[in-house]
Amino acid sequence: xxxxLEIQINKVSSSRLTKTDFNNLAFGQTxxxxxxxxxxxxxxxxxxxxxxxxxxxxxPANATLxxxxxxxxxxxxxxxxxxxxxxxxxxxxxxxxxESAVRMCIPEIPEDIFMEGLRRLLEIDREWVPDRAGCxxxxxxxxxxxDDYLGIRPSAKYKFMIFTCPVGHYxxxxxxxxxxxxxxxxxxxxxxxxxxxxxxxxxxxxALLAQREGYDxxxxxxxxxxxxxxxxxxxxxxxxxxxxxxxxxxxxxxxxKGITRDSVLTLAREMEIPxxxxxxxxxxxxNALEDGxxxxxxxxxxxxxxxxxxxxxxxxxxxxxxxxxxxxxxNKVLKILDAIKYGxxxxxxxxxxKI
Numbered sequence: 559x560x561x562x563l564e565i566q567i568n569k570v571s572s573s574r575l576t577k578t579d580f581n582n583l584a585f586g587q588t589x590x591x592x593x594x595x596x597x598x599x600x601x602x603x604x605x606x607x608x609x610x611x612x613x614x615x616x617x618p619a620n621a622t623l624x625x626x627x628x629x630x631x632x633x634x635x636x637x638x639x640x641x642x643x644x645x646x647x648x649x650x651x652x653x654x655x656x657e658s659a660v661r662m663c664i665p666e667i668p669e670d671i672f673m674e675g676l677r678r679l680l681e682i683d684r685e686w687v688p689d690r691a692g693c694x695x696x697x698x699x700x701x702x703x704x705d706d707y708l709g710i711r712p713s714a715k716y717k718f719m720i721f722t723c724p725v726g727h728y729x730x731x732x733x734x735x736x737x738x739x740x741x742x743x744x745x746x747x748x749x750x751x752x753x754x755x756x757x758x759x760x761x762x763x764x765a766l767l768a769q770r771e772g773y774d775x776x777x778x779x780x781x782x783x784x785x786x787x788x789x790x791x792x793x794x795x796x797x798x799x800x801x802x803x804x805x806x807x808x809x810x811x812x813x814x815k816g817i818t819r820d821s822v823l824t825l826a827r828e829m830e831i832p833x834x835x836x837x838x839x840x841x842x843x844x845n846a847l848e849d850g851x852x853x854x855x856x857x858x859x860x861x862x863x864x865x866x867x868x869x870x871x872x873x874x875x876x877x878x879x880x881x882x883x884x885x886x887x888x889n890k891v892l893k894i895l896d897a898i899k900y901g902x903x904x905x906x907x908x909x910x911x912k913i
Contacts, residue, residue, distance in 0.1 A: 736771065
């Protein structure tokens, strides 16, 4: 195993940093200089290396292109006031990546390859971590099949990679959502709890239809009855009704075990906010909107962090939510999360890996 930690490093001859406008960062469009890679063959991961970020060469018969055997993660790094890099909950992302891998019949990544590869990559590209408020370095680890074989079976070879992107806000303003009661994102026994590439591909068309109607995202409902709210397209979703925080449970296997979701629930319980992990029905949401007992609605996710929802469409009717006050729970918890991520508050939960 120690041999795997001998990471070969090939740095760029000329950095693209000087050509990057850190004042105008569109999400996911600017890529840092380097990428980490390791390959899998004959039952083991080997050849961990860091190379200049560059296109890959793929055979047209590549298994992932045809059968979608691919999983990924998303996490962020921030920079504190003294220039240290703070990575938020990478251990949780490592665990979830392997849970997704098991579900998609992909070999698990050893912890030392994931963590040491991430650490060395960020050490080399540390100047790509923005030091501006509201900005961060988005980190994308992923695994995909590399067999060149047109046959439906698990691949025998895989590639694990990590690359990074300096980013600004994913949502620059509150989002409008539409409750989806026709199309299905996931169903029990499926891959809804895995961060599998195909899950997102299947959600694109319904989301596009909603965007054409003026909505940013969907609120997905359960695949059996379409009566219960599950999650949104890019985030878990939470509601505060009569002072109680309500969010769908992850026990059914249809909902992603969001790391920001878990962080928000942890902080809510510490703030003595009543938490109910239970499915909210579409009718219950509609009633709460009608009678004014819905106090807040927001999404949680790595990219979005905490995204306020200001408009909800149900059964042909739009409901506009009031602007959030400074004292709103979603604003308070976002402020706490940012303080932890940027090193302005003590990390009591050991959520930060410091580089």
